[in-house]
Amino acid sequence: MKMKLIASALMMASVSFSSVATTELVNKAKAENAQQGQHNRTREAGFKATEQELKNLKAQLVAKRNKLQAQNDALAATFSENEDVLARLEEQLRLETGSLGEVFGVVRQNAKEIQNELNTSVTGVDAQSYNQQIDDVIAATTLPSMPQLTALWKAMEQQIKASGQIALTPVSFIDGEGKTQQVDVARLGAFGLVGDAGYVAWNGARQETKSYIKLPENGPTLASVSSLENGQIASVVLDPSRGVMLEQLALTPSFADRLQAGGVVGKIILGLLAIGVIIALVRGASLSVARQKIRAQLKNPDQPGNNPLGRILAVYDKEQNRTVEALELRLLEAVVDEQTSLEKGLSMLKLLAALAPMLGLLGTVTGMIETFQVITQFGNGDPKVMAGGISMALVTTVLGLIAAMPLLLAHNILSSQAEGIRNILEKQGIGLVAEQAEKATEPKTTQPVENAA
Structure with a gap:
């Protein structure tokens, strides 16, 4: 019985507790719902305010767009009107100016x-x-x-x-040290400016002058031009190209520059030419002296001297007691010895004359090889790059020919002189042999035999 009461009491207590809890949860839910509703209303009010602002902004932009569109339409209309007006004005200008446009271009x-x-x-x-x-x-x-x-x-x-005037005028002149000074120059018409030393180069962009690297021979000076200015007649070297030829004159190579372009082969050719000239001069002087001595010996054949003919005569005096055949061989031996002495060095001249063109050809081939190497490295776009090798090739060829011609001429002249001396010696030797043969064939004198009575 008691247990039932306790259970009933517990059940009532739990029911009352759950009722209280439910009431609290309901109240809490209502409070949160009210709070959420207030938040939502606040946000909705904010959204509506933003929407209104955006609508106002849209209205402003639309109004601005409409205004700009109206301005654009007005500008387009104005542009079209301006184009029409400009076209009419251009046509009017063309009609009024006529050929003045061409005149303006010519002017x-x-x-x-x-x-x-x-x-x-x-x-x-x-x-x-x-x-x-x-x-x-x-x-x-x-x-x-x-x-x-x-x-x-x-x-x-x-x-x-x-x-057409010769005028004296001051100009700015740059000397060799780079200093600028005012000097007086004479202007020869439109041809050039002449200073104290000769022509000066004019730089129109910088309004200054400077000396040319190389000036022509007998060129005008300020002193010589003064006579022309005074009306006196005088010859003046003019440059009709207005300075172009004077600038090219500085680029013209001198004789030393051309020899330098020949390189090592050119120097060898010149060395051979010098050796050949020395040999030719020595042998020419020797043959000339020998010819003079032979002429003197021909005038006095009885006294043999120290010359080719004198040595032939000495052999004859020494060997004249021999037979004609033996004497002829002795004289022939002496002539051959003298011929060897007379022709000494002539074979070397001939060799040098033949060797010089071959060396020139060697320099030509070497220069062309160098040219092709330059073309391989830098191409053939700039002729100046190839000029060195081609110049060397041409200079060595010219040097070889120049060396060969005088050497051949000297060899021919000296050979002719030696041949002439040899002919004189052979002629005199043959004469001596003939004289000896005549002596050997003269009949001997005999005593007449008396007939017996």
């Missing part, structure tokens, strides 16, 4: 030519009064005005007059 072309003349010609030293007007004509985008056209033909007239 600008002539102005550019005069400007180039002033920048490059020596007349720009002092004849340049209309430079600004010419620059204005070149830079103009409209038809030239009458003052500009007047300045243009006056500039032409000034250049024409300056080309």
Whole structure:
């Protein structure tokens, strides 16, 4: 019984506890729901405010777009109207100007030519009064005005007059040390400027002068040009190319430069030529002395001297008691000995004359090999790169021919002289043999035999 009461009490207690708990949960849920509803209403109000702002901004942008579109349409209409107006004006300008456009082109072309003349010609030293007007004509985008056209033909007239004048004018001169100083030069028309030492190069861009590297022989100087300025007649070396030939003159190689271009082979050829010339001079002097001694010996054959003919006569005096055949062989031996002495060195001359062209050919082949090597390395776009090898090839060929010709000529002349001396010796030897043979064949004198009575 008690147990039932306890159980009933427990059950009632649990029911009351669960009821209380449920009530608390419901109240809590209601409170949270109310709080969430308040939050949602706040957010919704914010969304609506943002939506309203965006709608206002859209309205502003649409209004601005409509305004810009209206402006664009107005500008497009204005542009179209301007194009029509411009086309009508251009057509009107073309009709009114007519051929003046071509005239304007010709005027600008002539102005550019005069400007180039002033920048490059020596007349720009002092004849340049209309430079600004010419620059204005070149830079103009409209038809030239009458003052500009007047300045243009006056500039032409000034250049024409300056080309026929000899005028003394000061210029800036750069000396060999790089120092700039003011000097007086004489302008020979449009051909060149002449200073104290000769022609000077004019730099129109920098308005200064400098000396040429090499000047022509008998070239004009400031002192010699002064006589022309005073009206006196004198010959003057002029450069009609306005300095181009004077610049090329500095590039013209001298004799030493050409020999240097021959290289080692060229020096060998010159050495052989020098040796050959020495041999030719020595042998020529020796043969000349021998001919003079032979002429003197022919005038006095009874006294043999120290010369080729004298030695032949000495052999005859020594061997004249021999038979004709033996004497002939002795004289022939002496002539052969003298011929060997006379022709000494001539074979070397002939060898050098034949060797010089071969060395020239060797230099040619060597120079061409060097040229092809340069072409392999740098290509053939720049001829200056190949000029060294080709120059060496040509110079050695010329040196070989130059060395061979005088050596061949000397060999021929000396051989002819030696041959002439040998002919004299052979002729005299044959004469001596003939004289000896005549002596051997003379009949002996005999006593007449008396007949017996």
